[in-house]
């Protein structure tokens with residue numbers, strides 16, 4: 001079984017050089033996922049001088065670890081959006097997301113991108129009558145937004161279901177191959193693409209200066225396409241951060257279902273789809289088991305639960321891949337896309353939940369229109385400076401209660417181990433030594449990796465992620481390697497390394 005995503009394993013690696021010298025551009029885009037590559041592509045096509053700076057590799061963030069489904073509806077459900085906002089808002093969400101899927105399809109066609117893009121139906125399924133009323137309501141909500149929706153008694157699956165809400169003409173692709181192709185097109189159109197170039201500091205002003213290890217980028221505008229914007233921003237207090245898990249399996253039969261299947265369940269739903277890689281081999285993917293980042297001790301159990309779930313419904317031959325990634329849920333159910341500082345030209349795109357392949361594309365369309373001075377019909381709807389206190393209240397209170405509790409458990413701090421001697425090989429624990437909080441990992445060879453346990457974003461204490469072998473912050477989702485390097489999230493500075501001044 002491989003510990004990576006199926007997309008990454010079925011896509012050729014990209015080799016862009018790291019930034020080696022100072023650069024002057026119109027627009028610096030930080031982050032090479034679907035948001036950053038789509039924005040780079042759109043802006044370079046319009047003749048803008050663009051630098052795309054990616055900390056690791058193009059598509060190597062959440063985009064390459066997603067499920068590759070494209071749909072006009074949302075995880076939050078349209079009925080909920082209609083109740084929270086109104087029918088006009090839900091219709092605008094559906095039309096903007098449909099336009100983004102149309103944009104992806106046109107781009108795939110224009111450049112003949114080999115990313116297995118197909119139009120497919122999306123289905124929301126119930127296995128028990130508990131969800132009947134819910135499905136009825138969602139069906140009505142879909143019709144009100146103009147979606148081509150149906151309520152069926154069956155679905156093309158080998159396990160029994162009760163009811164299925166079907167929306168025709170949605171889509172699926174390999175997201176990793178798509179974003180690699182977008183970056184290549186952006187470079188072809190004159191853009192500069194850099195991999196292995198983490199941005200270490202952004203000095204906002206006119207112009208902005210972005211600092212990296214081997215050079216600075218001076219830019220009139222900056223797009224934070226980093227899934228969660230870098231630095232301390234108000235939107236971080238509005239979002240909840242969740243981790244989800246996926247496995248890809250082979251079946252004993254050839255009965256791989258076509259389309260997107262979301263199977264409702266308690267406490268959470270599962271998402272199922274199939275994929276045929278270039279070699280012709282088929283796989284079935286299942287995704288689920290969400291939990292708040294940094295809040296699950298034995299997160300390897302999530303894979304075991306997924307395996308049990310899929311084996312109960314399909315004749316599974318072998319488990320081939322497993323991976324996980326995190327997502328950011330906004331307070332009012334809509335993402336935050338647009339300018340946060342008009343004077344300095346700073347743009348953000350975040351709060352996509354698990355709908356961000358489409359929202360990320362939409363964000364690139366909206367932000368490039370804003371930069372080019374073009375009207376965009378949806379820029380106001382997703383404006384990050386919108387004020388929706390009532391619509392945001394429920395989740396704002398819930399997420400901040402979590403953050404507050406995380407602060408409380410940090411003070412006075414209860415460390416997980418009394419000394420590093422109590423940490424077994426392959427294990428990570430927090431330890432307090434001479435009043436200082438350490439995050440300590442002992443590798444399989446017995447070597448200790450010690451860093452500060454205090455998150456460099458807003459000083460929460462990081463928790464051990466057993467499955468990823470990383471230090472994850474429960475407050476706003478920053479993640480760090482065992483040696484303290486930022487992997488993702490709003491933190492921009494690494495966790496400082498700490499010397500071993502104690503018995504090993």
Ligand SMILES: Cc1cc2nc3c(=O)[nH]c(=O)nc-3n(C[C@H](O)[C@H](O)[C@H](O)COP(=O)(O)OP(=O)(O)OC[C@H]3O[C@@H](n4cnc5c(N)ncnc54)[C@H](O)[C@@H]3O)c2cc1C
Pocket residue numbers: 030031032033034035036053054055056057058059060061062063064065066067068069070071197198199200225226227230243244245246287324325326327349352353354355356357358359360487488489492
């Ligand atoms: C398990 C899972 C399944 C999902 N499935 C779907 C799906 O089927 N359909 C859907 O629509 N959405 C899905 N989503 C959501 C979707 O994958 C994300 O919302 C989307 O990929 C976000 O794209 P992005 O470009 O904004 O961020 P990312 O893809 O995370 O890209 C951000 C990039 O920024 C880089 N970066 C970070 N910090 C720095 C720095 N300091 N300097 C330079 N670069 C930096 C990162 O390395 C990364 O490559 C899923 C999410 C999860 C967790």
Ligand code: FES
Pocket residue numbers: 455456457458459460473474475476477478489490491
């Ligand atoms: S991510 Fe905000 S405090 Fe750690």
